[in-house]
Amino acid sequence: MAESDFMPLGGWDHLELWVGNAKQSAFFYEHALGFTRVAYAGPETGLRDRASYVLEQGEIRLVVTSGLRSDSEVVRFAARHGDGAKDVSLQVPDAGVAYREAVGRGATSVAEPRWLEDEHGRVELATIATYGENVHTFVNRADYAGPFLPGFVSLSPNGRRDTGVGLIAIDHVVGNVELGRMDHWVEFYERVFGMVNIVHFGDDQIQTEYSALMSKVMAGGDGKIKFPINEPAEGKRKSQIDEYLEFNEGPGVQHIALQSEDVVRTVEALKGRGIAFLDTPETYYEEVEGRVGEIAESYDDLKRLRILADRDEDGYLLQIFTKTAQDRPTMFFEVIERHGATTFGEGNFKALFESIEREQALRGNL
Numbered sequence: 214m215a216e217s218d219f220m221p222l223g224g225w226d227h228l229e230l231w232v233g234n235a236k237q238s239a240f241f242y243e244h245a246l247g248f249t250r251v252a253y254a255g256p257e258t259g260l261r262d263r264a265s266y267v268l269e270q271g272e273i274r275l276v277v278t279s280g281l282r283s284d285s286e287v288v289r290f291a292a293r294h295g296d297g298a299k300d301v302s303l304q305v306p307d308a309g310v311a312y313r314e315a316v317g318r319g320a321t322s323v324a325e326p327r328w329l330e331d332e333h334g335r336v337e338l339a340t341i342a343t344y345g346e347n348v349h350t351f352v353n354r355a356d357y358a359g360p361f362l363p364g365f366v367s368l369s370p371n372g373r374r375d376t377g378v379g380l381i382a383i384d385h386v387v388g389n390v391e392l393g394r395m396d397h398w399v400e401f402y403e404r405v406f407g408m409v410n411i412v413h414f415g416d417d418q419i420q421t422e423y424s425a426l427m428s429k430v431m432a433g434g435d436g437k438i439k440f441p442i443n444e445p446a447e448g449k450r451k452s453q454i455d456e457y458l459e460f461n462e463g464p465g466v467q468h469i470a471l472q473s474e475d476v477v478r479t480v481e482a483l484k485g486r487g488i489a490f491l492d493t494p495e496t497y498y499e500e501v502e503g504r505v506g507e508i509a510e511s512y513d514d515l516k517r518l519r520i521l522a523d524r525d526e527d528g529y530l531l532q533i534f535t536k537t538a539q540d541r542p543t544m545f546f547e548v549i550e551r552h553g554a555t556t557f558g559e560g561n562f563k564a565l566f567e568s569i570e571r572e573q574a575l576r577g578n579l
């Protein structure tokens with residue numbers, strides 16, 4: 214795609230969450246979600262103001278970070294927004310070039326290009342701002358063989374890893390923005406990243422009895438990177454996007470979708486580890502087979518585990534959503550398995566939103 218040549222993206226690098234207590238969050242991602250902790254940085258390694266744990270599963274790399282004093286920017290972020298995603302970090306061949314292209318196209322600078330070095334080699338980083346208090350860090354790690362970044366120490370010197378739950382890659386990262394701001398951010402990802410809008414759902418398509426929302430999906434990096442962006446729309450009651458914006462105190466990451474190689478096995482394993490998923494009503498399973506048609510999996514398994522199925526013109530996909538990952542009704546996770554489908558089916562949006570609304574009603578926010 215000629216129009217995206219100015220910003221070649223190699224893929225996701227890592228996703229950094231800023232949280233109230235990284236030590237306990239890391240334990241959750243290890244023991245509940247099947248990640249292996251591979252690296253650490255904190256006071257013991259010379260990092261004075263924060264502690265960061267790096268967790269991996271398949272190609273997914275999560276970093277959870279908390280601040281150590283009340284004047285820390287990480288502590289202030291977590292106090293305002295609750296635990297949530299801060300940095301959606303992307304691999305590029307040249308972080309300096311990516312940064313200059315982005316800033317030249319109107320992106321706000323957060324950190325200028327800089328090289329970090331240790332005995333494992335060197336990494337180039339540069340950071341720009343996006344919606345809310347979120348950022349994108351460009352990473353060029355072609356000359357680096359260490360566990361994560363210079364300054365981090367390896368936590369698995371013997372190479373032993375958790376067997377995991379079958380999660381293999383980040384699929385997409387969804388942002389919630391304020392009413393009327395979706396198109397602003399769509400235009401931002403077009404202009405700054407050369408991304409293209411691959412799906413658009415209007416409020417006529419995504420609406421339940423109570424609320425509606427609009428969503429556009431931006432894609433880049435030859436389709437590897439997908440950023441859906443949601444905004445609330447008028448409904449009879451408070452939109453679930455409004456609930457998010459209220460409790461997150463502004464825009465932020467709504468959900469992180471992780472690909473599974475076998476969603477039935479992954480969901481069984483996650484449920485066994487205590488992860489709570491959104492429920493789907495019995496009626497969904499009365500019509501799903503007629504809507505989606507033949508699939509390799511058993512519809513009985515999908516119904517038993519409350520997994521959703523959908524189809525686009527290229528194939529089908531299976532997906533399920535966790536309940537929110539913290540007490541605030543903000544961020545949650547999705548598990549998705551793609552069989553050819555490259556976008557997002559329309560059929561599941563309504564089922565998802567109705568599930569969220571049942572939870573919203575229980576919280577007294579509908």
Ligand code: FE2
Pocket residue numbers: 385387468470547
């Ligand atoms: Fe999603």
